[in-house]
Amino acid sequence: MAANQSGADVHPAQGGSGAAVPWPxxxxxxxxxxxxxxxxxxxxxxRLIFSLLVDPVRNxxxxxxxxxxxxxxxSFAIIYALAGLPAGRLADIANRRNLLxxxxxxxxxxxxxxxLATGMASLIAARVFxxxxxxxxxPTAISMISDLFPQERRGRPMAVFLSGMNVGSGLAIVIGGGxxxxxxxxxxxxxxxxxxxPWRTTLVLIGLLGFPVLALLLLIREPQRxxxxxxxxxxxxxxxxxMWGRWRRLLPIFVALAALAxxxxxxxxxxxxxxxxDFSASAWEVSNGFGLVVLICGFLGTVVGGFAADRLFIRGxxxxxxxxxxxxxxxxxxxxxxxxxxxxxxxxxxxxFWLFVSAVATICGIATAQDIVPDDARGLCISFISMGNISLxxxxxxxxxxxxxxxxxxxxxxxxxxxxxxxxxLALIAAxxxxxxxxxxxxx
Numbered sequence: 036m037a038a039n040q041s042g043a044d045v046h047p048a049q050g051g052s053g054a055a056v057p058w059p060x061x062x063x064x065x066x067x068x069x070x071x072x073x074x075x076x077x078x079x080x081x082r083l084i085f086s087l088l089v090d091p092v093r094n095x096x097x098x099x100x101x102x103x104x105x106x107x108x109x110s111f112a113i114i115y116a117l118a119g120l121p122a123g124r125l126a127d128i129a130n131r132r133n134l135l136x137x138x139x140x141x142x143x144x145x146x147x148x149x150x151l152a153t154g155m156a157s158l159i160a161a162r163v164f165x166x167x168x169x170x171x172x173x174p175t176a177i178s179m180i181s182d183l184f185p186q187e188r189r190g191r192p193m194a195v196f197l198s199g200m201n202v203g204s205g206l207a208i209v210i211g212g213g214x215x216x217x218x219x220x221x222x223x224x225x226x227x228x229x230x231x232x233p234w235r236t237t238l239v240l241i242g243l244l245g246f247p248v249l250a251l252l253l254l255i256r257e258p259q260r261x262x263x264x265x266x267x268x269x270x271x272x273x274x275x276x277x278m279w280g281r282w283r284r285l286l287p288i289f290v291a292l293a294a295l296a297x298x299x300x301x302x303x304x305x306x307x308x309x310x311x312x313d314f315s316a317s318a319w320e321v322s323n324g325f326g327l328v329v330l331i332c333g334f335l336g337t338v339v340g341g342f343a344a345d346r347l348f349i350r351g352x353x354x355x356x357x358x359x360x361x362x363x364x365x366x367x368x369x370x371x372x373x374x375x376x377x378x379x380x381x382x383x384x385x386x387x388f389w390l391f392v393s394a395v396a397t398i399c400g401i402a403t404a405q406d407i408v409p410d411d412a413r414g415l416c417i418s419f420i421s422m423g424n425i426s427l428x429x430x431x432x433x434x435x436x437x438x439x440x441x442x443x444x445x446x447x448x449x450x451x452x453x454x455x456x457x458x459x460x461l462a463l464i465a466a467x468x469x470x471x472x473x474x475x476x477x478x479x
Contacts, residue, residue: 059258064183067258068192070251071176072199074139077248078169079203080210081146082111082429084241086304087211087318090311091234098155104437107304110159111166112430116422118170123418124271126174127411132255135175139252142168143245150238166425173421174414181405181413182258187348190402194341197401201333201394204303205326212322214240219318261410274412284407285416287472288357289423292400294465295364295393296428297435298371298458302386303329304433309450314379325383332387336394343395344402353403360396361469367392368462374455382451389462400469432457 058064085092085107093103125134145164152158180192217223218233223240231239278285306325310316316324347356367389374385401420408416439453 058185059183063256064180064192067179067183067255068195070255071180071196072202073251074135074172074176074248075196075199076203076206077139077245078142078172079200080207080241081142081165081245082169083107083204083207083300083303084146084211084238086307087208087215087321088234088237089308091215091232092158095232095234096152096154096158099441100437101434101441102155104304104434106155106158106162107429108300108433109430111162112426112428114163114166115170115425115429118167119174119418119422119425120415122170123174123415123421126171126178126414126418127274130257131175131179131414132252132257134171136249136252138168138171138175139245139249140168141171142166143242144168146242146245147239148242150235150242170418170421170425174417177401177405177417178414179255179258181410182261186406187345189405190344190348190398191341193402193405194337194344194398197340197394197398198334198337201337201390202330204299204333204390205328205330208303208307208326208329209322211237211241212318212326216319216322269411274409274415277409278412278415281407284472285404285419287468288400288404289419290427291360291364291465291468291472292397292404292420293423293427294461294468295397295400296424297432297461298368298465299390299393300429300432301436301454301458301461302389305436305450305454306382306386309382309454310379313450314382316379325386328383328387329390332391333394336391337398339391340395340398344399347399348402353406356399356403357469357472360399361466363392363396364462364466364469367396368459368466371455371459371462374451374458375449377451389458396465396469432461 085103089100089103089107092098092106093100098106122134122138142165145161145166145168148161148164149158152161176196177193180196181189184192214237215233218236223231223236307321310321310325311318343359344356347359370385370388374382377385401417404416404420405413435457436450436453439456440450
């Protein structure tokens with residue numbers, strides 16, 4: 036009752052005949068979540084493996100930091116954004132398990148093709164495939180989780196799924212560093228006749244990991260949708276109009292989540308290069324230091340965020356969730372200012388602290404947005420969030436530090452200053468927007 040009196044949005048669970056649909060068993064729900072967790076790890080490993088390969092790719096293909104940023108960030112973001120809305124709509128009307136199978140095939144193939152790139156054009160073309168496939172994951176998975184768990188128990192399974200993305204962010208560095216080190220030592224020379232450069236071997240092997248995951252997805256069954264049959268079949272225009280009627284509550288959350296993601300991607304994409312370039316760390320040291328910190332802090336943040344989202348909902352509903360997330364964004368943003376004077380160890384620690392608080396705040400924001408939208412717009416809602424996270428997050432966050440050091444906007448001397456200038460203001464903007472969303476009247 037406390038949640039309902041505090042700004043929560045409750046949607047009845049009805050089947051096609053109007054009768055209540057029983058919730059699936061807990062074991063079935065959690066098996067699905069665990070498989071989604073593994074799939075999310077794969078997705079983010081493929082997406083972010085470039086963060087450890089910036090200098091090898093740049094030197095091999097003869098391109099600049101800015102061009103690498105375009106390949107790993109901006110080009111990916113554009114295609115992800117374009118594919119996001121169709122993927123979200125399909126997640127609301129089509130078989131989501133089969134849709135996800137197609138997505139994995141597309142993005143894994145794209146990662147393999149990245150390893151075969153011969154120049155900037157072919158590298159961007161390969162990233163297009165990765166982006167198009169990965170745009171399918173979040174809306175299908177979150178939509179299915181919403182049909183597997185009731186509202187008051189939804190925070191934790193969402194957190195476990197999203198923690199796979201954080202684990203994937205770390206494993207992209209840990210696994211990538213390990214594979215790159217082995218490739219540099221010549222361990223895979225027999226596979227390519229000894230002529231394949233280490234960064235190419237790394238991308239091809241990481242891409243091939245996607246195909247065994249397809250077998251796991253075959254264990255999942257499509258859950259019955261919570262929306263009534265008439266609601267589920269509503270025209271796209273009607274669903275969009277209903278979401279538009281709630282824009283005052285949704286838009287600040289969407290933009291805040293995108294700003295949080297921009298900081299995440301900037302740190303994950305450029306901190307390894309900062310450690311390699313300015314502190315003379317080896318790829319193995321970065322993978323076992325920064326990579327493990329990203330993995331552990333991101334995972335703990337999403338798990339804590341899931342429990343926090345459920346407890347905060349019970350105590351004070353969505354307004355309390357948003358206030359808590361705003362405080363976290365503010366504290367994390369202020370800490371990033373100290374990147375400019377930090378030693379290598381403190382750079383890793385500050386990045387880890389941010390990734391933890393960002394993960395908690397993100398879970399609270401996503402859980403709140405899912406409560407606001409109608410049942411047949413949950414996949415679409417996640418697509419809007421993903422579009423913002425990728426277009427602003429990966430598109431701007433992953434590209435901005437490189438643009439600053441290359442003088443594309445304002446030349447900033449030193450990668451640590453570029454990262455701090457790119458991230459701290461975005462974190463503070465996220466905190467302000469979460470606070471503004473919390474003050475929006477519930478009727479809007």
